[in-house]
Amino acid sequence: MHDYGWWERGRCFTALCALLVASASATAAENLSAAVASVTRTDLSRHIYFLASDALEGREAGSRGGHAAVAYISDRLKAFGAQPLGEDDSFVQEFGAGYRNVLAIIPGSDPVLKNECILIGGHLDHVGYGSRLNSNGPIGRIHNGADDNASGVSGILEIVEGLSRLSTPLPRSIVVAFWDGEEKGLLGSEHWANNPTIPLDRIKVAFNLDMIGRLTNDTVTIYGSRTAVGLRRALVRSNEATAITFQYDFKNRDDSDHYTFFRKRIPYLMIYTGEHPDYHRPSDDADRINFEGLERITRMTLHTLVDLAEAPKCGGFHERCREETTLARIKFGAAPPRLGLTWSGKPQPDGTFVVIGVDDNTPAHRAGIRTGDCITEVGGVPASAVGELRDIVRLSPGDLELSIRKAGTDVVESLKIQLDGVPLPSGLILGRDETDPGTLVVNAVALHSEADNAGFRDGDRILVDHFPGAAPDRATSWIVERSGRMLTLPEKQD
16 A cells, blocks of 8 residues: 555645745735835925925025934934934934934845845935025025925935835845035035945945936936946836836936945946926925926835845946946947857758857857757758748747757757747847846847837847747737836737
8 A cells, every 4th residue: 555645745735835935925015015105295295395495494514404404304214213324323424514414224134135235315405595606596595405305305215114114124234325515515425435334345236316306208317227237127127117218328427426436336326307497596496396206206216226125136336337428338249149050051962051150158059069060950841941040040939949960970969959038020230238137239220120110229128038928920029128118019009
């Protein structure tokens, strides 16, 4: 008599494990959704209308209005459960002529990754009553700085509140920073970088939220996306729900606090809705803020921060970002081959094609194909009868069956090769961006080609790891990133 009960118990245990994993994933997603939903335009408005009120007299660094903003921010951080990271177990780091940075930390939960930090910061000061050095006029009147930068401060406060809603802290620690003296020359962030309250090498990525309150044409400018591998993808993933258009700017501008970290070789992301006629004028008031847009930007930023805090690997400064300041100066690598071999242009007398080159670490190389081998069949059809092999490789949805006669022998091997990449339409010139793995960069689209007809445009990025497969009629679809938004091509016609 045999006991087969262990088999059934094993099946039940496996099913239970799968159910627990699925349940945990669903719970994590619900937690994140709750955190993101806690960011509301009502709360953002409450913060901005206080910080940009006449009572704070323009929040000039070191002034009584600036100190009132520091007190307000500190009280909010305490209410949200963040831990002080200033001096003497407080939220404040004093420096200069009465200037005050506000600093906090939300410790991570992973035993190892908690020693790494994502910093999210923005400057809290503005220009007070204005002067000839810092105002576009008229001077002598209160410059409330609602967009510059009560908008960034309010966004950060809402992000901290959102993080407090998570049932489990993020794996990495989150440093929260409100810089003073930015309007006087990045003084606060410079002071902290030279006198950090935690080791600076723990900071893997620094966010800078500066002027995020005037969303126009649904577009934000993103700086710093090339300062580390994976930053662009994290932004794009986090933008699926908010669907904001990104304008990537590769310059490393030196007029806001992210530049302090850039100079220290720390990757950064700066999110910015752009300059406007009220910039450094008394008219930069709370009633001109686009609160719906600010809510979306803040939610997207929170999502991005969570993405990076949970990533297996984060940070690592991309040195070439110093020179890659325009699209024309970015050196995209060659797109990786799907198969990785080249063959003779004409068949041999016996109808086979000679392999004349095999690229290292490609599907062909891993399958054991070498220079001098002969291709005898493709998909069970004699090689001489299959037409253009390049098109077959390009269009194949996955596996490619090849029969190969090894060089100098009569031995024929039947191989089933898993191709890299995805099937693609003709008419694309593709590249590879080392800071954005898992994508193919569309450098050019031939006019009236299959790719042009499918809707591809120069600058699109094909998300290889989102490929959904091909229909039986080879009508294939592709997911691309275009200016921060994910689209499926061909787009459905109404």
